[in-house]
Amino acid sequence: MKRSLSVFLLLLAGYAQYAGAQQPVDSLNEQQRLGRQVLAQACGVCHLPPARNARTYGPSLNKGAGGGDEAVVREYILNGTPRMPSFQYFLQPAEIDAIVAYLKTVPVNK
Numbered sequence: 580m581k582r583s584l585s586v587f588l589l590l591l592a593g594y595a596q597y598a599g600a601q602q603p604v605d606s607l608n609e610q611q612r613l614g615r616q617v618l619a620q621a622c623g624v625c626h627l628p629p630a631r632n633a634r635t636y637g638p639s640l641n642k643g644a645g646g647g648d649e650a651v652v653r654e655y656i657l658n659g660t661p662r663m664p665s666f667q668y669f670l671q672p673a674e675i676d677a678i679v680a681y682l683k684t685v686p687v688n689k
């Protein structure tokens with residue numbers, strides 16, 4: 580019984596790997612993927628919900644952030660607000676570009 584379970588799990592793992600190789604996990608390009616990663620690391624604590632329907636400290640971020648204006652989003656990231664830290668000296672310009680590029684791929688209401 581135990582043995583057949585582990586064989587099943589092995590098969591399952593093999594299938595997951597196969598499926599993963601067949602389909603890209605997402606349609607993001609390299610820059611957008613970097614942006615998603617930096618966002619999760621630097622901004623997630625305030626902007627990403629830890630669980631479904633959990634409330635976050637900051638507003639949820641998507642392509643509508645900053646009223647949909649890229650310059651406004653950069654302004655937030657560079658200068659922060661009284662409630663949000665500035666990232667001017669913490670992030671590289673390329674990382675900020677990446678975040679902006681990634682946010683454009685995030686639909687509103689997600």
Ligand code: HEC
Pocket residue numbers: 618621622623624625626636637638640643644645646651652655656660661662663664666678
């Ligand atoms: C300490 C918590 C905190 C962190 C970390 C943080 N933010 Fe914020 N952010 C906020 C809060 C709070 C607001 C709402 C504005 C306010 O009340 O000052 C906000 C607002 C924003 C807005 C404007 C949202 C809108 O609806 O227009 C953007 C864009 C933004 N943050 C981007 C970022 C990015 C990108 C990062 C990471 C580099 C980040 N924030 C990190 C707390 C944070």
